[in-house]
Amino acid sequence: MTEHLTVVKHPLVQHKLTLMREKDTSTASFRRLLREISLLLAYEITREMELTSKWIETPLQEMKAPILEGKKLALVSILRAGNGLLDGILELIPAARVGFIGLYRDPETLKPVQYYCKVPAELEDRLVIVVDPMLATGNSSVAAIDLLKEKGAKNIRFLCLLAAPEGVARMKEAHPDVPVVTAALDERLNDHGYIVPGLGDAGDRMFGTK
Template structure:
């Protein structure tokens, strides 16, 4: 079913991911615990997202002898956070990949057109040469994610991935239509969007729960 919605979708079914996500969903989970769990889940997501990075052999000296050892080849990674909630995912990934470059993109929804409008963009100069992981906790309508990916393609990026905690069929359909070349990684695909574009059953507003603003 999920693969029919988006042909390049990977749902991360690892027991630790699913267990931590369940705690994040609970109404009674505190801001501090939610933030900590988001960081832990993001680290586990990063492991899956980077499992196919190219490897080269480089000469090193161990305490006992020289050897040719595996090392990640070429330009490394860039994590692009869709503000503000994306920062809650980016921080966990940086625990695993501390040398990754970080970009930020701010989008808001135009009240008349209901389409995303870019208000902030800051990317590394060599972003087009890197694997770019775009992060946002919730793939709801899909319009912000699609706009972010389109903007990065305009900047020359050709190796893109999108990562979220929760997705719904509506958002996945938008990305499948507009960016079928971009792999999507999610921890769960929930049932639907409600009339206010909230994911059901979901976990509430990820930004508010990460930063304690509601």
């Protein structure tokens, strides 16, 4: 992937995102829609995965057929909201390795504080897809990718549901080599660091918490 930001305009993605934005959408529906939309976004972010070929036998004859090359890709969820994107992606790529990075945003500084990190081995040989529904200030995403690069990751992509211009700019400044795939680029951040018009707090809406 060459472009830093890809907005997936597919009609099903946009339709499902609209349903998720609506404030009256139930927790169960929000969770289901997030799983469905994550599968569609995963299709886009994996479009340029490298292929090799191997000889197989169909019921009719032998053939040389394409197959994914290299080690299984790694999905890394930024806790806790990133977990909502994992289900859909794992339906598409069930053999993927999965890692977790725990970050919370300090309400005063809006800066990320790390509290957990467990990721697959040999990241340098894997495509690493980092998932978090919201790219808001970009601070958590940048911190997570800093951590993954320290652990050897070289081929990283970032998948989110919504992005704010501020977050995209922050990511491009800190990690210009990491493509971002999202369903929408919204208008701005408000004074509390929330994406506007957005859809509220994705974690709260997904898990039914406040």
